[in-house]
Amino acid sequence: MDKHTEMQAVVCHGPKDYRLQRISKPQARPNELVIRIAACGICASDCKCHSGAAMFWGGDNPWVKAPVVPGHEFFGYVVEVGEGAEEHFEVAVGDKVIAEQIVPCAKCRFCKSGKYWMCEVHNIFGFQREVAEGGMAQYMRIPKTAIVHKIPESVSLEDSALVEPMACSIHTVNRGEIQLDDVVVIAGAGTLGLCMVQVAALKTPKKLVVIDMVDERLELAKQFGADVVINPSRDNAREIINGLTDHYGCDVYIETTGVPAGVTQGLDLIRKLGRFVEFSVFGAETSVDWSIIGDRKELDVRGAHLGPYCYPIAIDLFERGLVTSKGIVTHDFPLDNFAEAFELANSTKSIKVLLKPVV
Template sequence: MMSKLPETMTAVVCHAPNDYRLEQCQRPVAKQNEVIIKIEACGICGSDCKASSGADMFWCGDDPWLKAPVIPGHEFYGVVAELGEGAAEHFGVTVGDKVIAEQIVPCGKCRFCDTGKYWMCEVHNIFGFQKDVAEGGMAEYMRVPANARLHKIPDSVSLEDSALIEPMACAIHTVNRADIQLDDVVVLAGLGPLGLCMVQVAKLKTPRKIVVIDMVDERLELAKAFGADVVLNPSRDDIDKEVKGMTDGYGCDVYIEATGHPSAVTQGLQIIRKLGRFIEFSVFGAETTTDWSVIGDRKELDIRGAHLGPYTYPVAIDLLERGLVTSRGIVTHDFSLNDWEEAFKLASSTDSIKVLLKP
């Protein structure tokens, strides 16, 4: 039985681009069918870094998608600390259970939610981006509303693995979108936390060859340990020559873009074969332009987006519990909430891979 919860809590609060503050806030209280979780860890995502620096996709227009002031953080997990009336039955949890909520809080009413495609919810509230409705996990406590999707985490799953469930779920969805076949040559560009998760998941699909591309040699070595067959660094390797050379000049069957850099898009269009599958995952900080005739007239490509981790959280939890995928080598640093500024700075650099905040 947990002791009485405090009335206030410490949290990182986003007020505007380049205006994040550590504050004392009122602790949320569970209403009907709601859960309060005590945060154990919250990862800093690339989108958190882009939002903090003012990327247009979060802040543009008179009615920006990011509704400040808001507590950021969607890569969280924690322990059930308080149950509102009916919440135990609604979610099937009890106080003390280790849990994670999916990053989206679907409205349950739009055409996408109504047809089971909740991850494309038209309202699209994501934890950490909309004040009051979906406050995030960079805090000591957070509220899980009744329309959220909550999952239990076995006690055998480590803190670091638990903190990586959200990125792993996204990686699983991305790899599933690639429809990888046994004889495919798969090229994955970008070895941030998501890309390194994707390497592990793609390996479980047993394609003919997995080729990874990144500018950081340490990440290339980690990808090799995760099962990549070929590692390429654009600063010294001719990517087009290397990929064409191992595919009889045709190009790769699947290209997964996970860098968030415009140059990786044009690179992928160049090295993918005709009738190939191009999977776009990244959040971009700037627009990219390309010759669209490559997509249609020249190669007739299948362009597929990948967004969030629909129906894949239970899969991620199962794979982590069985040791088929791991956070080892990916989670590189952790900080207290008091040191959030240093944590964000490090998360925005290539000196880290995944940085956690641990209240």
């Protein structure tokens, strides 16, 4: 290879086996794009995949198909268009774009009925290389069934890099069907939780409560619109929620901690007939008393997966200044320092860590 046909990329070979390599630069086939990556965020699921969580590597047919370039929180600039791609995606060379994290098959019952985010094949950028590699590289190929959106140049680099998490947050908050008189609890004030706080605040619930173990994140949550913040290491969450709800419990509980305690806590804090929204990707199994869900509280338990139909909304909210990445994007590194970036991303010393490939 020479410098014109190769590129730098992080390549996942297995749990805790990620390497910086020179690999072939992608080429656009008909109805495909190649983009130059401007930034790629490190997601909590990337950290759990890196550490070897069972949901990624377990069983006879593991979800991750290594070797693969990781990364699904990316955006970039179109540098190459395959035959028909400009019309197919309604973009041109030089456009600033993002592709949704899932590459739908366009053939299964879910894709055909418009529920593409639950695609049966379920190829996600950065985990299976059969369709396309991820964004932790200098360049990336966007296949023809990807869903591409343009980002205005007025949206900053950091905001653009946060479009994927914000889209997921919008979908999750929408699943909670927040009403004006609701007391809403968001558990977890990492990247997704802090994005959800901003979106939930736009819904103007009666009270917006955020729970986290890190005071700096709780302070940021207050800046984003939280009315009450709770640190379970010193605060009695049940007592505080009882005081806000005449001892009934919260109306909506959104779980985005990624740890089992976030689930059991929610089942305790939520009122009868409440709406429990589960977003997290867990690194370990969670056990709960299911009689709480049925016999004791008759809860409406809803999952939230990806950000379907929410990317244009996220981009619009960033463009209008109604949501922000300020305070959430805390660090950025070149690809050369990816190991340090992953270590930091997997700690409470950061919130969102970006990789910024240098071309």
